[in-house]
Every structure is written in C-alpha cells, then in structure tokens.
Amino acid sequence: MADKDLIPAPSKVEGPHSGDFLLGGRTTLTAAPGTESTERWLRATLGAAFGLPLPPAPEGTGGLSLRVDGTLGPEAYRLTVTTDGAEIVGGDPAGVFWGAQTLRQLLGPDAFRKAPRPGTVAAVAAQVVTDAPRFHWRGFMLDVSRHFLPKDDVLRQLDLIAAHKLNVFHFHLTDDQGWRVEIKRHPRLTEVGAWRARTKWGHRASPLWNETPHGGFYTQDDIREIVAYAAERHITVVPEIDIPGHSQAAIAAYPELGNTDVVDTSALTVWDTWGVNPNVLAPTDATLRFYEGVFEEILDLFPSAFVHIGGDECPKDQWKESPTAQARIKELGLADEHELQSWFIRHFDRWLADRGRRLIGWDEILEGGLAPGAAVSSWRGYAGGVTAAEAGHDVVMCPEQYVYLDHRQAAGEDEPMPIGFVRTLEDVYRFEPVPPGLSPEAAAHVLGTQANVWTEVVENRSRVDYQTFPRLAAFAEVAWSALPAPDERDFAAFERRMTAHYRRLDALGVDYRPPAGPHPWQQRPGVLGRPIEGAPPNV
Secondary structure (H helix, E strand, C coil): CCHHHCCCCCCEEECCCCCEEEECCCCCEEECCCCHHHHHHHHHHHHHHHCCCCCECCCCCCEEEEEECHHHCCCCEEEEEECCEEEEEECCHHHHHHHHHHHHHHCCHHHHCCCCCCCCCEEEECEEEEECCCCCEEEEEEECCCCCCCHHHHHHHHHHHHHCCCCEEEEECEECCEECECCCCCCHHHHCCCEECCEECCCCCCCCEECCCEECCECHHHHHHHHHHHHHCCCEEEEEEEECCCCHHHHHHCHHHECCCCCCHHHCCCCCCCCCCCCCECCCHHHHHHHHHHHHHHHHHCCCCEEEEECCCCCCHHHHHCHHHHHHHHHHCCCCHHHHHHHHHHHHHHHHHCCCCEEEEEHHHHCCCCCCCCEEEECCCCHHHHHHHHCCCCEEECCHHHHECCCCCCCCCCCCCCEECCCCHHHHHCCCCCCCCCCHHHHCCEEEEEEEECCCCCCCHHHHHHHHCCHHHHHHHHHHCCCCCHHHCCHHHHHHHHHHHHHHHHHHCCCCCCCCCCCHHHCCCCCCCEECCCCCCCC
16 A cells, blocks of 8 residues: 555655565564553454454564654654564654554555455555644544444444544533433333434434334443443543533433423423434532533543533523423622523533633523633634633634534435535535634644534444544544645645545445445435535535
8 A cells, every 4th residue: 555545644755765664474573661552453454454463572573563762742653664574663652553553554455454355464654754733632423312323333333433543532421312321229210211212214303203212321331341441542532511402312211300390391202303402400409410420421431531511502491491490590790591501511611620620602602601721622614712722722623514424425315314504525624723813822722623513314334333423534634734824735646545545434334435426225205304505604
C-alpha cells in the first residue's frame, strides 16, 4: 500500500525507498515499557490477518519494535521501515498505537481481515512516517437511546473509530426514548425505562409505526468491558446522562422526578416517537439527590475527566405552570426559567468538580449564564462555541450543519429516511473546526471536534455504518491532519486515497454508502424523512 493512501494524512512521509520489509513466521515483536497495549493489539490484528505468531524478542533483533520517547509530544509517532524491520516510536503510549494503525494501513486491505488469505505476502515499503494530531479531542458520538445497539456492536464501533485515529467516544446513554445504563440503586431506570412498546418508523411526521417492542441496556459489567476495551485502544469514553430535558424515560420509571403538579407523570411511558419532549425534570431537592446517586455510579464506571450532562432542548412550559418550580425560582432569586435551568446545571458542575471531574454540556447550557468551569459541545452552529471560548471556556466543535452524520449524504430520492441538509463526503472534508476570526486566546480553548450520529431513523448497526461511512474518514482527517483552509483542500486527492480506504472498509465488513449511491437493500422506500433543502446556514 502506497504512503499516498493513508487516511488521515500524516504530517510527513520520507520515501518510499527501495526495498520492502517482509513480515513472516519468524518476524518478532519487541515491546518496550509503555507499549504493552499496542503489543497486544498487533498480535491480535496483524497476527490474525496474516497468520503470524509475532513472538517476543530482545531489543535490537529486527522485526517489529515499539518504544516511547517523550520528546515527540503527546500522541505523536515516528514509523521507520527498513528492509530489516519496522520501528514505531511514540511520544506516549497512545502515539505508539496510532503509529501501529498507520503500519496496518501500509500493509494493505488484507491487514484488516480476521483470518489470512492464502498466498498473501505482508510487505511494507521502506519509508519514514512522522506524524502528530492537530486536535487532542477527536470525537465520535453515538446515540444508543433512540435505537439500542448491543454491546458487541459498540465494541466494533470502537475498533472502527480507532482505525481512524479518533480518541473520544461520546456515549449518549439516556433520552426520552430509553435509559441504557444499569443504575443499581434505581433499578426501575432499566426495568421500565429501557423498554418502549413501539417505535415511530421514519420522521415523527410519518404515519408508520414499528409495532415490535424495542429496548435494551448495558449492565455495569458491560460498561466496564466497553470502557476497558476503549482504553486498550487509547479511546476515552465520555458518558452522557441527559438533564433536565430529554428525561421522559427516567420519569416513566420514577414519576416523582417529573412536574407532578402540572401533569400526571404516572401516566407517562417511555416515549415512542421523536422530537423535543415537554416532560422535563422537576427542579426539586429530591430530583437533585436522585441524580447525584445516578452520577455516583456513573463516576465509578467511567474514569473520564469529563461527564456530559446534556442540557439541551429543555422546554420551559411545565416550569412556567408549576407552583413548585415558580417557588424555587423565587426562593433562589432567579430571573426566569432559563436561570432555573442554569441553576440546575451549575449544581452538577459544582458536584462534579468536588469529585475531580468536569462537566460538559450542549451549548444550551450557555442560556441563563454559563456554569463556571463547564465545557461546551457546540452543536447548533459555531456561535455557542465562539461565545464560550471567548469567555475562557473549553469547547468541542460539533455543529450540526457540518458533522451531524445522521443528516443525508445526497439529494437523491434513494437516500434512506433523509434527514436534514445534504452533507456530502466533500462537505465534511471541507469542515473547519476553528472558525475564522476567533482570537488566538479563544482558539486555544477549542479542545477539538466531534462527529455525531443520532439514531431516530438509524435503527441498527448496518444503518449506523451507512450514515457514518465514508464521511467519518473525511472527518478523521479534519480532526487529525494539519489541512489548509477549506477552499484549498485537495478533495480530489482525498477521493483517490479513499479508493484504497474503501477496500479496508470492505475487509472490515462496513456497510458504507457507496460513492454511486445506496445499494437497493440500503434504501427505505416510502418511509418519510425530513430533508431540508439548500445550503445550511453558517451560524
């Protein structure tokens, strides 16, 4: 595989030079301290793909060798291939792992198989690849609330994002349509909240229903396995527990969490359709104590420095009508319901900070005053991220107009359940996470960027694949590589590299959208979507 086919594009490639390094049954693998996770990964992946034992050997004996050199910088690596062997040197253990991902790509699509193909020769041209990421938050968000994905599908997704050098997995675990993580002190969250009787089929305006009950959840042991599997691949799992909106599944399980003085919360069930739900949490001390208990168990399961609390799309109608909420506003001396939401968010910002963690939420947490120390996922456009960064708060840029991968990929009628603006592979490739005009001081608060997949109309693993790929490959290059300005990016060259990358995705069994359009079995004829015409606003 030629160096020009690497995705994401590396910082520098010297070569290829004459001669190849051939991997065979006698090829050894030497792993210095700090590289053990990559050692295990190489044996599991390249060992399986080429039928190689890769036995350990002392340093300096050729073959594959791994070591850490802190002078290279965080997540950076240098891959040196000669006819005698290949050495991966990383600035830290993660850098070694990313270098191994590059080595795998250079070995060709056969390196992505789970068993060897007869007659395959594992060879890499002599060369030196020097590389480092642009951003240190290179994220992918998966919504498993609207449609549940079994644990093995989540583990597979972690392998796919690792193959693209992404290092944050934002795990959207709770919403109106399902609660997906076991909380031992509140068992009804999954006994009741993880299951719905039926599901809207298509956009919420569709007349169609899937009458098959839907649900599922991850036990705490499942979560520990997912977190450990991710850590082995140098991916941080950031959990999201959505408050105070997007909470009907929790209220269905524990009706006292809702605004009982406005609606009969005992009549609520896990929501079976889509949109912004009016049933939000009551701003009571009992609700705060309940969610403190939830977060205590979440902190035990997820070592991530950041914990995502949602904070988005919280209608204030019930709070306006609720004597309890109005009494809380008066008691706290707040101006309105927006400040009441800010009080709710600030409570958990302090609670998390007291336990050594940091709150991150969607950009609505800016409304009513930004919680001190909180970070922002800027999803409605750039504006929230710019406001937060200029105020000295850290930001992850994930504007829906560019990197919501549940949005449709083409304008044709064949696109399954088309949602939102058309966002082509080229559109994603030309996305720039740091908007022009942001001061250098504010730009330093842009932690990175993230692509999000919401699953209202994405009902299973195959549909996640279709919406995610190939666009995630373009996003990965935006997040990792030092690219020129959007208009100056060489998309034609990226498309040429994608020719090789499609063969890698084929070997991995990814049901990506073909460049010419969906296969017949990828279409959903007659199922209503919600396409939005024209170019998205730049906000």
